[in-house]
Amino acid sequence: MASKRLDLVGEAYLDWLTIEKGRSPRTVQSYRQDLLRYEESLETMGRKVTTAQPADIDSHLDRLRNEKKASASIARSRSAIKGLYTFLLDEGALSVDPSVNASAVRVPSRIPKALSEDSVLRLLESISGDDPLSLRDRAVLELLYGTGARVSEIVTLNLSDLSYDEGLLRLIGKGDKERLVPVGRAAHEAVSSWTSPLGRSRLIGEKSLSREDQHALFLNQRAKRITRQGIHLMVQKRAERAGLESVVSPHVLRHSCATHMLAHGADVRVVQELLGHSSVATTQIYTKVSQDHLVVAYTNAHPRASGPTPT
Structure with missing residues (x-):
């Protein structure tokens, strides 16, 4: 329409x-x-x-x-x-801009919710089957968490976007901006299993693929390029089967990737590049960690943080 x-x-x-x-x-x-x-x-x-x-x-x-x-x-x-x-x-169509003094709109700052590292591991390890859908779902989840990719970037992936020799993945982000992101061992192994004869090829079977679907990295059960809605539904179902009580979505896994990397000492600008944020201010939202984590990090990192408390 x-x-x-x-x-x-x-x-x-x-x-x-x-x-x-x-x-x-x-x-x-x-x-x-x-x-x-x-x-x-x-x-x-x-x-x-x-x-x-x-x-x-x-x-x-x-x-x-x-x-x-x-x-x-x-x-x-x-x-x-x-x-x-x-x-x-x-363009010269107007001489005065009526929006100059338009009232501002305050958007509350929302700290993204992230899963704990144990919860992410629980989710990933709950998929242990060797059937095509299990191999596909594990690969999708490993990429979402391992690269911090947006779900829109995952669904548009083609087989040609994989660059195993260099350990990189080509993503097309907002505004059609291209970036290369590293793929870790776990995600590499999961994607390799999916693209093996036991995964993607087995799912296709005797189905006829369109020219577009022939290039798609991830397919649904009908051998069509998987959709955003399809991945959202899959993530929710896998999280429920893993017994996770919190709401889990592809975006939560992206948040978790950024939060866990920063918690382990990654530079904020490295995470910015990985996530494809145009502004480092967006990435810095993830640095608003809990007070407990801040105290622990300070105590472990500052040379004069430990020792007896002054009386």
């Missing part, structure tokens, strides 16, 4: 995001939905994008708040609106 279209200036902005800025289809679609809602709000006020006033933007953001939208969603909508007006100003 075709997406509902914006007015001409809105469509021009989305085209610019796609062609000039290289934004992903998901990002562009999210901005489309945000701007469609904005246009709907303006219509109720008898305005258009090019005639909107600062108060109109604030009214729209208040409307989203009244609808109990999440702070992150409102902040994204504000960002889409400001981006639209910046574009129109640069």
Whole structure:
């Protein structure tokens, strides 16, 4: 089904995001939905994008708040609106930017939840079968935790992205940015088992593959490229079978990768590069470790932290 279209200036902005800025289809679609809602709000006020006033933007953001939208969603909508007006100003379509003084949206800082190292090990070791689906699921989980990859990066992996000679994996992240990440021994072994005749080839069997699916690293039971939803469902089911009580998702494994690496002394900029964060500030969220861990790390690392307490 075709997406509902914006007015001409809105469509021009989305085209610019796609062609000039290289934004992903998901990002562009999210901005489309945000701007469609904005246009709907303006219509109720008898305005258009090019005639909107600062108060109109604030009214729209208040409307989203009244609808109990999440702070992150409102902040994204504000960002889409400001981006639209910046574009129109640069293109000479407007002489004044009505979004300059738009009310700020405070997004609460959320410390990502990570599994304990024991819980991750329990999850991984609960998959011990040698059937194709077990081999596939173990490989997916090992890569999610071992590389900190996003689920969107896992589903788009092709066989050609594996570079065993160099121990590297090619990932295509947000904005189609490419990065190479190291693959540890456990993940390497799991992926090798999946790509052996007992794994991927056995799952395919006599099924006919499309040209696209022939290149896909991970396939579902119908020998089609696995989807984001498919991986989410698999992770949840495997976590339940392993007896984990906390909510586990691909993103939780990504959080766990970053948290555990930093806890073991990895440099924050190394973790930033591994996760594909454009800003080190995003990675530093993971450094907000518990008070107990901080005390233990300080005591073990500082040369004058140990010894008798002064009286």
